[in-house]
Amino acid sequence: MQGAGLARGGSSPYFFLSYAHTPSHDSSGGDPNVWVKKLFDGLCEHIMGLTDLPRGAKVGFLDQKMSVGTKWTDELSMNLARCKVFVPLYSPRYFTSQQCGREWWAFSQRQVTQRARGGPARENTIIPALWVPVEPAQMPQVARDLQFNHAAFGQDYADEGFYGLTKLRYFRDEYERAVYRLAKEIVRVAGEAALEEGKISKEYESLPAAFGSDERPPEFDISVLACTRSDLPQGRKPDFYGDQPHDWNPYHPESTLPLGDHAAELVRTRNYKVNVGVLDESARMFHEGGPKAPGLMLLDRWALESQRSRELVGRLCGEQRPWISVMTPRHKDDVVTAERERELDELTYRTLVSRMTDRAGHYSANGSIRDLDAFGNELHRAVTSAVHYYWENVETYPPEGPPSEPPRLRGPDLG
Numbered sequence: 001m002q003g004a005g006l007a008r009g010g011s012s013p014y015f016f017l018s019y020a021h022t023p024s025h026d027s028s029g030g031d032p033n034v035w036v037k038k039l040f041d042g043l044c045e046h047i048m049g050l051t052d053l054p055r056g057a058k059v060g061f062l063d064q065k066m067s068v069g070t071k072w073t074d075e076l077s078m079n080l081a082r083c084k085v086f087v088p089l090y091s092p093r094y095f096t097s098q099q100c101g102r103e104w105w106a107f108s109q110r111q112v113t114q115r116a117r118g119g120p121a122r123e124n125t126i127i128p129a130l131w132v133p134v135e136p137a138q139m140p141q142v143a144r145d146l147q148f149n150h151a152a153f154g155q156d157y158a159d160e161g162f163y164g165l166t167k168l169r170y171f172r173d174e175y176e177r178a179v180y181r182l183a184k185e186i187v188r189v190a191g192e193a194a195l196e197e198g199k200i201s202k203e204y205e206s207l208p209a210a211f212g213s214d215e216r217p218p219e220f221d222i223s224v225l226a227c228t229r230s231d232l233p234q235g236r237k238p239d240f241y242g243d244q245p246h247d248w249n250p251y252h253p254e255s256t257l258p259l260g261d262h263a264a265e266l267v268r269t270r271n272y273k274v275n276v277g278v279l280d281e282s283a284r285m286f287h288e289g290g291p292k293a294p295g296l297m298l299l300d301r302w303a304l305e306s307q308r309s310r311e312l313v314g315r316l317c318g319e320q321r322p323w324i325s326v327m328t329p330r331h332k333d334d335v336v337t338a339e340r341e342r343e344l345d346e347l348t349y350r351t352l353v354s355r356m357t358d359r360a361g362h363y364s365a366n367g368s369i370r371d372l373d374a375f376g377n378e379l380h381r382a383v384t385s386a387v388h389y390y391w392e393n394v395e396t397y398p399p400e401g402p403p404s405e406p407p408r409l410r411g412p413d414l415g
Contacts, residue, residue, distance in 0.1 A: 012082040012197070013061045014047055015186045018104065019089035019131065020097040035166050036089065036131070037062065039179065046183035073204040080106045081198040084190035085125050087182075088143075090161075091132040095140055101209025104142070108210065108269045109376060110198035115265070116372060118256035125193045127185055130161035140211040140271045153178040199373060208380060212271035218390060219293045220272040220383070223279035224248060224260045225309055226300035233305045235340070240331075245278045248300055251331050251372050259298055259329065259375075266379055267296075279312055286316065290395040291323040294386035296379075299328045301348045310351050317354045322361030322389040325382035326352065332370035361389060 017040050022032040044059040053059065061079040080086075086107040094100050104126075111125060128148050136144050150158040156171055157178035165175035201207060226248035227233070229241045240252050247258050255262060264274040275293075277283060284292050297316065303309040316324060328348060336344070355363035362385035369375045 012084065013058045013079060014051075014083070014190050015043070015060045015085040015087050015127075016079055016083040016103070016107065017043070017060060017062045017087050017089060018094075018100055019062075020091055020093040020100050022093065033064070035163065037064070038166070039089075039162055042176075042179040043183045043186065046180050047187055050183060050187050074200075076103070077106065077201045077204040081110070081200045083107070084193070084195055085127055085186050087127050087129050087186065089129050089131040090134050090139075090143075091163075092134055092138055094131070095134070095138060095143065095211055098209045098211075101140075101211035102204075102207050105208055105210040105269055106198075106201065106204070108142075109266070110195060112262070112265045112269060113198070113372065113376065114196050116251075116255045116257045116262045119196065123189060123193060125189055125195050127182070127189060129182055130157065131163050132161045133159065141273070142210050142269065142271050153181040208270050208384065210269055210271055218272070218387075220267050220274050220386075221284055221293050221295035222260055222263055222267065222274060222276045222298065223283050223285055223295065224258075224277070224298045224300075225279040225303050225312065226298070227303050231306070233302055235336075236302055240334070245303075246276070248298075250300065250329050250334065251375065254331065254372050262372075262375075263296065263298060263379060266376060267383055270383065279316075281312070285321065285324050291321070291390050291393055294383070294390035295324045296382055296386060297324055297326045299326060301328050301330070301344050304344075304347050304351050310347075313351050314354075317352055317360070320360065322359060323386050323393055325362035325364075325386040326355055327362075327364040327369060327375075327378060327382055328352075329364070329369040329375050329378075362386065 017036070019033075019036050024030060024032060040060060040062045047053070047059050048057075061083060063076060080103060086104070088094065088100065088104060107126070124146060126146060128143070128146060128150075130150055154174050154177055156174040157165060160168070160171065162175065162178065165171040165178065224245050226245045227236070227241055228243060228245055228247070229238045230243070232238060232241065240250050241248060242258070246260050248260070249255060249258050251259065260276045264276045267274050275284075279285070279297060285295050285297070297313075299313065304313065317326065352363060354360060362382045364378050364382065369378050
């Protein structure tokens with residue numbers, strides 16, 4: 001197994017070990033996380049032996065800093081953008097950690113973007129490891145969707161996890177075997193997947209977490225309103241369109257996926273169940289009453305030349321549904337004449353003017369989302385806004401059963 005081209009520069013680690021810090025149970029000062037460091041060191045030692053990495057190369061990354069600071073978050077973001085494989089160390093505590101969820105989300109964006117750009121459709125570069133076995137019911141959906149055979153590293157490991165094998169001396173051989181097999185898998189996947197480097201986030205702490213909130217996250221609706229090749233306005237190139245509105249791909253040729261599919265993959269990394277469809281009169285976004293789910297409308301501005309499309313958008317935006325975000329993306333290389341541009345800008349403004357007021361919901365201004373990376377960044381803001389307004393407007397119900405009086409404190413002599 002060769003390391004050339006993977007981490008020779010010393011700045012691109014083979015793996016990022018993501019784990020939840022375990023607090024000490026008393027004031028004795030002992031650090032329970034030393035056993036995670038032991039696992040990390042063992043993986044690095046094996047990877048050096050399995051590859052031709054030069055001395056001093058950066059084999060892996062382990063966050064051992066507890067305090068939050070600018071330099072620390074920059075280092076964290078840089079390693080998430082450059083590592084070849086992400087290794088989440090499963091435990092019940094892991095899936096309640098916002099920091100771990102943010103690390104997972106930041107790494108997963110690289111996989112989604114590479115698939116959209118037509119990158120190799122190879123295996124997942126997230127390799128889960130067991131610190132403590134976790135029941136599927138305790139996992140968020142993004143982890144349940146990640147199929148992995150832990151028994152391939154040994155049945156005792158699958159039953160006990162690295163923590164159990166570390167603490168029980170008679171499992172020493174099983175521990176070493178599991179560490180070695182995990183190291184081999186990291187090297188294999190790093191070489192075969194060839195994951196491209198991602199963007200280093202300058203606002204790392206504002207990124208979402210992949211595991212959602214403590215409450216079960218709602219579903220998320222995505223509706224596409226776009227032209228098809230059979231109904232294009234005069235002079236419009238067919239390159240960005242297909243036979244159905246859902247085929248719309250405004251970032252062609254940078255992206256090879258329909259925009260609705262790419263958006264759905266990005267939203268799923270935030271632990272939502274995503275429904276993708278075409279915006280028409282039957283869309284759930286038009287249901288009367290409060291919100292049924294937060295949502296996003298992806299709007300092709302050329303579609304607004306159709307009166308029916310203008311009516312649909314006008315109805316959606318005019319009835320104050322701030323839990324539905326609106327995005328009107330177009331690629332920076334999608335050039336039209338100056339006259340046509342003015343016409344489209346005016347048409348878009350007239351149709352969406354109600355979105356340009358306070359608390360009307362998220363609206364991405366025409367022309368502001370001009371490449372795939374900008375779309376991903378803006379989508380994050382659009383989803384956050386939609387979810388915020390969803391919880392602000394959703395109808396709540398009191399618990400079932402008759403109302404009860406609040407408890408009252410009574411003194412010991414009052415019976």
